[in-house]
Amino acid sequence: MEKPQSYLKSWIGLTAPTIFFCLGTLASAQSQRGQNDRAVQDGDTTRQELARFDQFLDDHPEIAEQVRKDPSLVNDAEYEKNHPALQTYLEDHPTIREEVKENPNAFMRQEDRYDRREGGHNDTNRGELARFDQFLDSHREIAEQLRKDPSLINDAEYEKNHPALQAYLGDHPQVREELKENPNAFMRQESRYDRNENGRDDEDRYDRRESTRDDEDRDRRDGERADHDRHEGERADHDNTRGQLARFDQFLDSHREIGEQLRKDPSLVNNPEFEKNHPALHTYLQNHPEIREELKENPNAFMRQEDRYDRHEGGRSDITRGELARFDQFLDSHREIAEQLRKDPSLVNNGEFEKNHPALYAYLQDHPEIREEVKENPKVFMRQEDRFDRHENGRDNDIDRETHGQAARFGQFLSGHSNVAEQLSNDPSLVKNQEYMENHPELREYLKANPDVQKELMANPPTFVKSAKEFSNNNHRPPQSQTPTVDPKPKQ
Numbered sequence: 001m002e003k004p005q006s007y008l009k010s011w012i013g014l015t016a017p018t019i020f021f022c023l024g025t026l027a028s029a030q031s032q033r034g035q036n037d038r039a040v041q042d043g044d045t046t047r048q049e050l051a052r053f054d055q056f057l058d059d060h061p062e063i064a065e066q067v068r069k070d071p072s073l074v075n076d077a078e079y080e081k082n083h084p085a086l087q088t089y090l091e092d093h094p095t096i097r098e099e100v101k102e103n104p105n106a107f108m109r110q111e112d113r114y115d116r117r118e119g120g121h122n123d124t125n126r127g128e129l130a131r132f133d134q135f136l137d138s139h140r141e142i143a144e145q146l147r148k149d150p151s152l153i154n155d156a157e158y159e160k161n162h163p164a165l166q167a168y169l170g171d172h173p174q175v176r177e178e179l180k181e182n183p184n185a186f187m188r189q190e191s192r193y194d195r196n197e198n199g200r201d202d203e204d205r206y207d208r209r210e211s212t213r214d215d216e217d218r219d220r221r222d223g224e225r226a227d228h229d230r231h232e233g234e235r236a237d238h239d240n241t242r243g244q245l246a247r248f249d250q251f252l253d254s255h256r257e258i259g260e261q262l263r264k265d266p267s268l269v270n271n272p273e274f275e276k277n278h279p280a281l282h283t284y285l286q287n288h289p290e291i292r293e294e295l296k297e298n299p300n301a302f303m304r305q306e307d308r309y310d311r312h313e314g315g316r317s318d319i320t321r322g323e324l325a326r327f328d329q330f331l332d333s334h335r336e337i338a339e340q341l342r343k344d345p346s347l348v349n350n351g352e353f354e355k356n357h358p359a360l361y362a363y364l365q366d367h368p369e370i371r372e373e374v375k376e377n378p379k380v381f382m383r384q385e386d387r388f389d390r391h392e393n394g395r396d397n398d399i400d401r402e403t404h405g406q407a408a409r410f411g412q413f414l415s416g417h418s419n420v421a422e423q424l425s426n427d428p429s430l431v432k433n434q435e436y437m438e439n440h441p442e443l444r445e446y447l448k449a450n451p452d453v454q455k456e457l458m459a460n461p462p463t464f465v466k467s468a469k470e471f472s473n474n475n476h477r478p479p480q481s482q483t484p485t486v487d488p489k490p491k492q
Helices: 002-059 061-069 070-074 077-082 084-092 093-101 103-120 126-138 139-150 150-154 156-160 163-171 172-179 181-198 200-209 215-241 243-254 256-264 266-270 270-276 278-289 289-297 301-314 321-333 335-343 347-349 351-355 358-366 368-376 377-395 401-414 418-424 428-432 435-439 441-449 451-459 461-475
Strands: none
Touching: 002 061, 002 093, 002 103, 002 181, 061 070, 061 084, 061 139, 070 077, 070 093, 070 172, 070 289, 070 347, 077 084, 077 200, 077 435, 084 093, 084 200, 093 103, 093 266, 126 139, 126 172, 126 181, 126 266, 139 150, 139 181, 139 289, 150 156, 150 172, 150 181, 156 163, 156 368, 163 172, 163 428, 172 215, 172 256, 243 256, 243 321, 256 266, 266 270, 266 289, 266 301, 270 278, 278 451, 289 301, 321 335, 321 368, 321 377, 321 418, 321 428, 321 461, 335 347, 335 377, 347 351, 347 368, 351 358, 358 428, 358 461, 368 377, 401 418, 418 428, 418 461, 428 435, 435 441, 451 461
């Protein structure tokens, strides 16, 4: 009896670990198989979800732009409430809602990779994108509308109303074909090309580095090379271009019409007829050969840099340089208001002060963007305006001795023509008004006889008129009581 019992114990002792090992192996295999099945299933499901969500974003470019920039918005109840299309979509696709809300950044990175892969399957080459990007840079209104709604490209009425686009597509059939076949994909590619050209792809590089562990080393090397190239470019831009941009930006601020036309169509700078019709630009480029070379070599790139410089310089409080220039011009024409506001900027929020100065009230009504900025932070705005004014009017001796002489001579003319003096003080831009000049032959004849004065006056009417008035006020000459050094009218 003892022997069988001992044998049974030995058999159990030997077999139990084997049974447990087998069971464990079987369970592990089943578990692994289940995990693999789920992984495959999850992969399939996620790809479908990405495809559906990518299609939704293609149909709602505004939401796409905002959510790609800040994925956390998808968990912002207020944002979702203000975008009912997104709210409805997520309600209709609970699996996507769960995925995107659980980890917005990860989901949007996946969506971005999917979008890049899907968008890269067409036959669009970099040259086509570059040419179309250059066209859009020269036609800002068309660019803004197409980026907002790419489907407009297939709207015959829209194309008919934009002959420049119609002509471009006629001259570039391969772009026409790609663009009309898949407007959303093509415009996404163009947008990425534009961002890459302008150095705004840092975030994309970061997302690509973070996307997968396997790609991390490769992406880090790519990122380091790209960062090095960008830093080298920025250093060169800083050394060679920033001063040029600053000087050209100042020129454009003083010549609004030229600035507006060049920003709309940079290629005009290579148009001899345009340069001939704008002698101020011709003279400026002659005096600044380094800017002429940069600008004429690549007008679109230089004007994009100038635009970024202008926004950067004017945007420390969302104030643009143009707004400062316009408000400075208003203050130049309303000395009393200018003196009081510079002394006490808070007066701009004083209802009684505004009521007693209807010119200020009317100006702020006509310029809501300036009203908003100046009322939100009067001291900051007025400090910026003061710096602009000092910069424009000669803190660094910007009016040289020759210009002083021209301003003095024009001041003598204004002393003898009080009516013209008063009108130009209120609105210096009248010198560029053809009807006004025709109705004031004495001013027209004076400028014709004094082309150097005319050149300075036309280059910057507010500054030059202000300088001339200062000479006129200082001299206190009674109207036509003395013979001026230079006869204001041509001899008969």
